[in-house]
Amino acid sequence: MRWTVLDSPIGEFSVATDEDSVCGAHFGRVDAAADEPHDALSRQAIAELRAYFAGEVTEFTVPVSIPLGSEFERAVWREMTRIPYGEMLTYGDVARRVGDPGAARAVGVACNRNPIPVIVPCHRIVGAGGRLVGFGGGLPRKVHLLELEARVALQRQWS
Template sequence: MSHSAHLPRIVQTVRTSPLGAMLLAAAPQGLCGVWFVGQQHSPDNTPWHDDDTHPVLDAAHQQLQAYFDGQLQTFALPLQFMTGTPFQQTVWRALQNIPYGHTTTYGDIAQRIGKPKAVRAVGAAIGRNPWSVVVPCHRVVGANGALTGYAGGLDRKKHLLALEARMSSRIN
């Protein structure tokens, strides 16, 4: 018996977005990933099952659409951690606290999680964030404000930050 028999069943669907097709995946406890199709660090989804009617995937797609339309700032989705070391998961949780329309630096995230010297490790963990857009790794920039690294591509990062800047200026 292979060890994969012990893993929870993962279902997936591919949905469109203004920035390209997105792969959404859910496990029994919640959303376990959102990736732009073809981005860096994409998962091996060959063992996953297609399910275009799964309620969590449907909710994720609806919330992503509302986000891209400028109607949603905070995602309300159950997340299920399927990957990542405890350190990576701590970083991913910290990303969820970056407010809409704001950016922070890798160094600031390292400070927030109590590992001020671990800036490079924080950057590596952010690059492997399994929830593109939903867990806002696009809001993390270099110390000088430079748009460094984004697994989904810098053009997408620029688009997401511009969308948020535009929408938050309307509200404030």
């Protein structure tokens, strides 16, 4: 696993790649992170993230792999990738979509354990009634990501 750090509007953001996929991300700098991408895959990941933060990309195409996590967590992480750009679901919505309507809290735990935030968009999941609750990167980052996506989605819709 190789880490690269990106300076972004939400602070330093580290991205890990292996031979064929993005396999981790972290808010802040990981000690082993390089300032420049190591290979074509890390260059692609960093380029897509830069374009995302600039409002130019609404969907990531870089390959992702998450080898860890329970079956439930992996189901929640897959469901996160299905939430359209600029939209939000509640923890309860996601629990219903993965087949366990009473598991809203467990969805929150899975969000917290998401190993690839931003690319696997856990920020698109909110509390009941649209309340902003909890985020591994801190609520100001979640607000920034949601506002970015809402602004870009509206601009694209009205253009």
